[in-house]
Amino acid sequence: MSVKTVFILIVANALLSVVFVLAYALWFAPSKASVLAVLDVGELYRLKEIQVATVLVKRDSTDEDRALALKRANAFGLEVTSLIESLPEECRCLILARGAVVGPAPLLPDLTPEVRRRLGL
Numbered sequence: 001m002s003v004k005t006v007f008i009l010i011v012a013n014a015l016l017s018v019v020f021v022l023a024y025a026l027w028f029a030p031s032k033a034s035v036l037a038v039l040d041v042g043e044l045y046r047l048k049e050i051q052v053a054t055v056l057v058k059r060d061s062t063d064e065d066r067a068l069a070l071k072r073a074n075a076f077g078l079e080v081t082s083l084i085e086s087l088p089e090e091c092r093c094l095i096l097a098r099g100a101v102v103g104p105a106p107l108l109p110d111l112t113p114e115v116r117r118r119l120g121l
Helices: 003-032 042-057 065-089 111-118
Strands: 035-039 093-097
Touching: 035 042, 035 111, 042 065, 042 111, 065 093, 065 111
Parallel strands: 035 093
Antiparallel strands: none
16 A cells, blocks of 8 residues: 555545534534523422411411411422423423532523422412
């Protein structure tokens, strides 16, 4: 094999490798890339606690109102859990707990307001 043939083979292999890497990066990698979002679960529980406490300490609340507030508080954990389990599929993203993110996260979408709205908080 001559030096010219070896050089042509090396260049052809390098160009073919670049084409394959670019094709993977453009067609396959974006579909598997995860988008991140944050959710403040602690805030959801604090808001529910305030909502229930407001009903419990209100003077004109009936026993039925108080019992209903406690019943809703008991069901809240299951409601939040099922909603959190469905969120990644809906947003096609990986959800991080707000407490797991160190520092401000201005570039990460915050799903907390949407979840608050869904839970009626």
